[in-house]
Amino acid sequence: MKITDIRWTRAFIPIEAPLRYSIGSHPGFSRIIIEVDTDEGITGLGECYTGNSREGQLADLKPMLIGEDPMNLERIRWKVAPPSSVKLFGYVLAYAGIEFALLDIQGKALNRPVCDVIGGKIRDEVPFAAYLFYRYPNANGEGEICNAEQMVAYTEALIAKHGFKTIKYKNGVLPPDEEIDTFIALRKQFPKHRIRLDPNAVWTVTTAVDVARRLHDYNMEYLEDPVWGMRAMQRVNAKAPWVTLASNMSVFAFEDIGPTVMSDVLDVVLLDPHWYGGITRAKLAGQVCEAMGVDAGMHSGAEFGISQAAMLHLAASTANLTLAADSHYHHLVDDIITGRFEYKNGAMKVPVGPGLGVTLDRDKLAKYHELSNKQEMGMWSDDPRRPNRVITQPKW
Numbered sequence: 577m578k579i580t581d582i583r584w585t586r587a588f589i590p591i592e593a594p595l596r597y598s599i600g601s602h603p604g605f606s607r608i609i610i611e612v613d614t615d616e617g618i619t620g621l622g623e624c625y626t627g628n629s630r631e632g633q634l635a636d637l638k639p640m641l642i643g644e645d646p647m648n649l650e651r652i653r654w655k656v657a658p659p660s661s662v663k664l665f666g667y668v669l670a671y672a673g674i675e676f677a678l679l680d681i682q683g684k685a686l687n688r689p690v691c692d693v694i695g696g697k698i699r700d701e702v703p704f705a706a707y708l709f710y711r712y713p714n715a716n717g718e719g720e721i722c723n724a725e726q727m728v729a730y731t732e733a734l735i736a737k738h739g740f741k742t743i744k745y746k747n748g749v750l751p752p753d754e755e756i757d758t759f760i761a762l763r764k765q766f767p768k769h770r771i772r773l774d775p776n777a778v779w780t781v782t783t784a785v786d787v788a789r790r791l792h793d794y795n796m797e798y799l800e801d802p803v804w805g806m807r808a809m810q811r812v813n814a815k816a817p818w819v820t821l822a823s824n825m826s827v828f829a830f831e832d833i834g835p836t837v838m839s840d841v842l843d844v845v846l847l848d849p850h851w852y853g854g855i856t857r858a859k860l861a862g863q864v865c866e867a868m869g870v871d872a873g874m875h876s877g878a879e880f881g882i883s884q885a886a887m888l889h890l891a892a893s894t895a896n897l898t899l900a901a902d903s904h905y906h907h908l909v910d911d912i913i914t915g916r917f918e919y920k921n922g923a924m925k926v927p928v929g930p931g932l933g934v935t936l937d938r939d940k941l942a943k944y945h946e947l948s949n950k951q952e953m954g955m956w957s958d959d960p961r962r963p964n965r966v967i968t969q970p971k972w
């Protein structure tokens with residue numbers, strides 16, 4: 577089998593209300609959908625982060641991939657995405673989207689789901705966290721979340737609808753005093769739920785330690801990236817050793833795992849099939865964590881259904897990925913695949929169809945591509961409500 581063509585399409589799908597995080601806000605989610613054609617008539621689906629640089633990378637990689645056998649993943653990785661070019665020139669995200677498509681082709685050729693192609697599944701469904709954000713009101717003036725009361729009410733509705741057992745509270749948006757109040761309000765309302773915090777490295781070490789101290793008795797599942805960089809994470813760990821520390825910002829590439837583990841600072845590494853260069857690489861990273869006694873979770877970067885499927889197959893086949901995974905999926909109002917993934921008791925079923933197990937809805941792709949021409953956003957989304965903002969890191 578030979579790769580004959582690679583095509584990609586940007587798409588923008590609206591969300592319930594604009595999400596806020598430490599650096600900016602998401603007005604909706606924008607992604608690039610990738611299609612890889614073969615001479616046997618099988619087309620594989622992939623998906624990656626959006627942006628002009630990503631489209632340029634796909635254009636760079638395309639001529640090197642035409643004529644390659646999609647079953648030959650190891651050769652292809654070394655040909656177009658060796659560690660040096662991935663790390664130094666940032667090709668990892670575009671390559672990861674292609675790797676999803678190649679695995680989709682392999683699964684379709686073998687008539688088996690991707691999780692079987694990468695070693696078989698260890699679980700049939702994957703638990704996810706209720707991913708909470710502060711939000712701006714949407715165009716109808718609805719959906720705003722800007723205080724503890726609104727966050728608790730929103731979380732109650734979300735858990736009633738989807739059955740989540742774990743809560744991820746994305747913070748780093750409001751002053752830490754207000755966010756501590758919200759964490760305590762969530763803990764009181766949901767005494768049995770696991771609750772994790774992620775301020776996206778916008779705190780000083782002093783602030784992170786202060787928050788850890790004030791939340792000492794409120795049973796935090798873990799604190800994710802309170803500060804920027806491994807040295808600062810080491811200092812938080814030294815000053816607040818009772819806190820479980822997680823990261824997808826200080827450690828986000830294969831080469832980061834060894835030094836991270838050896839420094840004995842992190843308890844949880846958040847895997848991501850995009851950032852680690854594909855499903856197979858993220859699974860391998862998970863196995864390194866297994867061997868090193870570090871827990872594995874899964875990061876989410878505002879995916880559509882194709883990436884969601886990739887994450888489900890990864891989680892299905894990675895035994896030690898036992899923590900509830902993160903997902904932005906419940907914020908989307910629609911998808912570009914036929915049908916949509918659904919939560920039941922806070923979990924999603926792993927697709928069983930051949931390949932990734934999802935089918936592109938071409939009408940929806942066309943509709944949301946059209947929308948992407950009207951409302952494009954880059955890799956780091958802007959925050960129109962805070963023009964000329966300069967977000968320092970740390971901020972508090």
Ligand SMILES: [Mg+2]
Nearest residue numbers: 774800801824
């Ligand atoms: Mg994070």
